Amino acid sequence: MTSHPTSPISADASAPSRRTVVKAAAVTAAVAPALLGAAAPALADAPAPAFLHGVASGDPLPDGVLLWTRVTPSAEAVPGSGLGADVAVGWEVAEDRGFGRVVASGTATARAASDHTVKADVRGLRPAATYFFRFTAGAAVSATGRTRTAPAADAAVDGVRFGVVSCANYEAGHFSAYRHLAARTDLDAVLHLGDYLYEYASGVYPEAKKTVRPHEPRHEIVTLADYRTRHGRYKTDPDLQALHAVHPVVAIWDDHEFANDAWSGGAENHTPGAEGDWAARVAAAKRAYFEWMPVRTSTEGTVFRRIRFGRLADLHLLDLRSFRSAPAKTGSGTVDDPERTITGRAQLDWLKAGLAGSDAAWQLVGTSVMISPVAFGALPAHLLEPLAELLGLPAEGIAVNVDQWDGFTDDRRELLGHLASRAVRNTVFLTGDIHMAWANDVPAKAATYPLSGSVATEFVVTSVTSDNLDDLLNVLPGTLSVVAAGAVKAANRHVKWVDMDHHGYGVLDVTAQRSQMDYYTVSDKRDPAATAAWARSYRTLNGTQRVERVYQPVI
Numbered sequence: 283m284t285s286h287p288t289s290p291i292s293a294d295a296s297a298p299s300r301r302t303v304v305k306a307a308a309v310t311a312a313v314a315p316a317l318l319g320a321a322a323p324a325l326a327d328a329p330a331p332a333f334l335h336g337v338a339s340g341d342p343l344p345d346g347v348l349l350w351t352r353v354t355p356s357a358e359a360v361p362g363s364g365l366g367a368d369v370a371v372g373w374e375v376a377e378d379r380g381f382g383r384v385v386a387s388g389t390a391t392a393r394a395a396s397d398h399t400v401k402a403d404v405r406g407l408r409p410a411a412t413y414f415f416r417f418t419a420g421a422a423v424s425a426t427g428r429t430r431t432a433p434a435a436d437a438a439v440d441g442v443r444f445g446v447v448s449c450a451n452y453e454a455g456h457f458s459a460y461r462h463l464a465a466r467t468d469l470d471a472v473l474h475l476g477d478y479l480y481e482y483a484s485g486v487y488p489e490a491k492k493t494v495r496p497h498e499p500r501h502e503i504v505t506l507a508d509y510r511t512r513h514g515r516y517k518t519d520p521d522l523q524a525l526h527a528v529h530p531v532v533a534i535w536d537d538h539e540f541a542n543d544a545w546s547g548g549a550e551n552h553t554p555g556a557e558g559d560w561a562a563r564v565a566a567a568k569r570a571y572f573e574w575m576p577v578r579t580s581t582e583g584t585v586f587r588r589i590r591f592g593r594l595a596d597l598h599l600l601d602l603r604s605f606r607s608a609p610a611k612t613g614s615g616t617v618d619d620p621e622r623t624i625t626g627r628a629q630l631d632w633l634k635a636g637l638a639g640s641d642a643a644w645q646l647v648g649t650s651v652m653i654s655p656v657a658f659g660a661l662p663a664h665l666l667e668p669l670a671e672l673l674g675l676p677a678e679g680i681a682v683n684v685d686q687w688d689g690f691t692d693d694r695r696e697l698l699g700h701l702a703s704r705a706v707r708n709t710v711f712l713t714g715d716i717h718m719a720w721a722n723d724v725p726a727k728a729a730t731y732p733l734s735g736s737v738a739t740e741f742v743v744t745s746v747t748s749d750n751l752d753d754l755l756n757v758l759p760g761t762l763s764v765v766a767a768g769a770v771k772a773a774n775r776h777v778k779w780v781d782m783d784h785h786g787y788g789v790l791d792v793t794a795q796r797s798q799m800d801y802y803t804v805s806d807k808r809d810p811a812a813t814a815a816w817a818r819s820y821r822t823l824n825g826t827q828r829v830e831r832v833y834q835p836v837i
């Protein structure tokens with residue numbers, strides 16, 4: 283969608299969809315907290331059935347899109363309760379907000395077995411088109427949603443624009459980033475790179491005195507009912523509802539959709555026995571995720587998939603938790619062990635084949651954790667590497683965080699080597715997880731960068747609310763972080779910029795000439811009316827595999 287009529291920040295007042303959605307959300311919000319509070323009091327305020335969790339769409343295709351909602355059939359049938367009768371639901375898709383030109387419609391059943399969530403995978407639509415949709419159940423009519431289909435697979439597309447977000451901890455603040463993205467009318471979709479929700483008990487992360495608003499349920503989520511209740515709580519947030527009602531969301535999970543630092547056989551925040559069997563917990567979390575998220579359900583229980591935006595961009599979305607090996611110890615040579623993997627063999631082969639076989643101008647890779655090395659003491663290969671191996675030290679220096687690709691250097695070496703050997707150009711990694719904003723060249727070999735060049739670029743977006751450096755250290759933004767950022771950049775010359783303090787979101791604009799990430803920050807995550815401001819922009823020009831600073835946002 284190349285026409286960009288309005289400036290983002292000022293769209294709040296004008297964007298009609300925003301106002302209607304907010305009105306709908308306000309109504310819902312007025313009811314929801316009362317309804318979905320701890321004890322789920324009676325549905326006094328709204329006739330049953332009701333659409334208390336908003337509407338959403340996702341995974342756009344050239345001829346269709348996935349629609350989502352949840353119906354509350356009766357007062358006691360709150361998320362996770364398993365209560366309530368199955369409900370017949372109708373859905374409509376129209377070319378106009380008034381539903382005068384309905385182009386598709388159908389019915390579905392909101393089943394207690396799926397926590398009364400409903401998905402409609404609508405087809406027969408036109409490519410690169412805006413549509414409006416809604417659901418009905420009895421006399422109840424949901425909020426109206428707006429969505430967009432993807433361009434035709436072989437279309438010459440001038441430009442595509444995405445909102446980019448990650449790491450939204452309900453207790454840590456308000457989702458103002460979502461509100462400001464919902465106010466934009468120029469986005470084709472919003473990419474959610476993971477940590478859509480967090481599993482902790484209330485008052486644990488962040489600690490109680492910093493809790494802005496309480497989770498539901500209050501305890502750590504472990505069972506299917508728990509994960510459903512937590513998803514239900516998130517979907518009552520008015521800013522999150524506004525985002526989902528205005529833009530199709532393309533989401534991947536990271537670890538907190540399960541538990542902290544999850545891998546295929548466990549997690550840092552999982553206690554086998556006391557919290558039951560890991561496989562059972564993951565199965566429950568994935569079931570709730572596919573029920574409550576506008577993501578096409580995968581029979582393999584994974585989210586790795588590909589979405590195409592014409593001949594301009596292929597979006598390769600990764601699942602870096604389901605097939606991952608056990609974590610390595612920081613500072614140990616285990617990070618280089620070729621037996622360990624972050625992707626699993628099948629996914630890495632799928633990704634490599636997709637990247638090498640694509641005829642799109644840009645290869646956008648949604649990776650829930652950072653791929654650029656962030657290490658101290660990377661050793662120039664020819665000097666000390668054999669010594670490092672002898673001493674069992676990591677060849678690429680001491681990684682700061684082995685939960686990201688730094689903990690799986692063999693997979694990274696293989697993937698980046700593939701980009702170099704197959705001359706795959708214009709690969710841009712889009713990343714979340716680390717609660718900081720970064721702009722990086724992705725070096726073939728960090729120790730000899732820039733001589734050895736870079737094979738891709740990486741734009742990392744900060745967290746919507748999850749704590750980062752100033753929050754964790756209780757210091758003012760722009761104090762300690764400046765020192766830390768300086769040290770990181772000094773030891774990792776491929777890192778062009780890092781902001782360790784602010785919360786916000788990104789806007790990625792892709793044209794044939796360049797991909798540009800505009801970084802926005804929100805004024806205060808504790809303030810439900812926080813404003814947003816443009817902070818910085820970086821772009822990578824077609825064919826360069828390097829990032830460079832730009833001194834103004836796309837709009």
Ligand SMILES: [Fe+2]
Pocket residue numbers: 448449450476477538715716717745748
């Ligand atoms: Fe996170």
